[in-house]
Amino acid sequence: MTESTMKAPKKALRPVKWMRENLFSGWFNTVLTLGVAYMLVTSVGPLLNWFFLDANFVGADASDCTGAGACWLFISQRLNFFIYGFYPDELQWRVDAMFLLLAVSFVPQFIERFPGRKWLGLFGIFGLPVVGYFLIPGGAFGLEEVQSSKWGGLMLTLILAYIGIVASLPIGILLALGRRSEMPIIRGICVVFIEVWRAVPLITVLFMASVMLPLFLPEGVNFEKLARALIGITLWQSAYMAEVIRGGLQAIPRGQYEAADALGLGYWRKMGLVILPQALKMVIPGIVNTFISLFKDTTLVLIIGLFDILGTVQSTVTDPAWQNVAIEGYVFVAFCFWVFCFGISRYSQNLERKLDTGHKT
């Protein structure tokens, strides 16, 4: 056989061999394996019963929940509230349209060969907020206005997280660049900004945004509470983002900066074409980590009276019409968060793999 036709030998995957090597490779591992297997068998049964077999799925109100299992009825009956908050029923198509656009922009990102997925992604990042800005509040193009105080549930969670994520990344990049700038004034401003915002808990930021900010604003200028919360979240998040990105910038070897300089690229092209693509790629795990924590931190808006998905569920489980449904409610909330956070995480892994261009010079 010549060298060019020789293939690397394939590793055979044999279940019995695998188990012997990994699960029963000694008395200690055997005991562990058996112990874990026992726990799985004893706990899976009851969990399965509670979640599915004894659970109630159909019916109209609390009285139909009879079984010993979960009362999923509660979720399906109040789903509308959990998703849209107090958004008027007849206008909910506007929110649905946004959900649809969100799915259309981002689901294809998981499909390797989807035509035009790059454009869909760009639309998702830049176009979606613009469409949403007109569609959700209404008040223009003959759309009936819906006050932001009526927004709530999953929709509100997504709005907060989405705007927070999309806006904090570019601001974070600018802050990170500013902090490494050679101009003392710019560097000073960025350092102060980052250190002030990063040192404050998000709850405090939200309180200040909802209670204190109006005191400083001139008479007549009246931001909505939601907008104030959004600004607070975005700025707070940007400070974190800036530090993550700065880590990436610092990890780029000096030779890269010099090569870009020697080619006469100038500051912005050097950063935009050479340094940032490498730095951002390097800190994708950190960026995604920050995104995911922001996504979950949005639940804190409960404290200033905005009803995100956790808020809507919380207020319903205390509703006298429904009793003992707290677990179902929280499981549902946890599941919703998990779906989105897991999606973000998987996407970032995809991205890392795709952007991997072999070892560095």
Add this chain to the structure above:
Amino acid sequence: MGNPMTDQTQTSEMQTQSQAQSDKKPGIIRVEGMHKWYGDFHVLKDLNLTVDQGERIVICGPSGSGKSTFIRCINRLEEHQQGKIIVDGIELTDDVRHIDTVRREVGMVFQHFNLFPHLTVLENCCLSPIWVRKTPRKEAEASAMEYLERVKIPDQANKFPGQLSGGQQQRVAIARALCMKPKIMLFDEPTSALDPEMIKEVLDVMIELAGSGMTMLCVTHEMGFAKTVADRVIFMDGGEIVEEAPPHEFFTNPQEARTQKFLQQILAH
């Protein structure tokens, strides 16, 4: 050391081409009384050098003598504090526009290649022509392919730098600098990070480039290269230009004691 780095055809090609280059601009690089300090450390002391268009200068000297610092001052990767550096009629000052103009005309090749790992070989070569020179993409790519052919790696155009050998990477780096169609090329020890068997492939490319009439400033310890292509050899020590002579004179009849000592050391092994 001392092996002849070129063959007959290249030498004759070089001669005909450099003869064709009749209208040499005098003093395309002019360094006048230049000093540089790193903090309190006086790295470069009163350097004076005039390089005409098409001249090929080799700079050598012991480690730490300021060779890198000197050629990096010429495209202002380092700032000088006193004296003048005038490149292609433009004086290097704090003015960012002047710096960018000069950098466009001066290509640089580094010891550690410094290719952009996130871009393919072709993209590395096209980046600056497209974004700085505003060359249309098609044209930039065609021209980049020509240069990649010239450095004999057109077949690697769509690979990433991380997939190439050191010698190949350095040839890409040379092609990338050439794609800007610079008037001057600076080389900072382009072969000293390479395995011995790759040195020749890079030197061959540089010799070919020298033959085409490019103005070149090379920091290198490859004395064979210096003998073959250099018009002048400059010896630096302790931040000063100690001696400056055509290669034949430099190697056979060095005037300064420090030069003699350096040559003994470097030719000994």
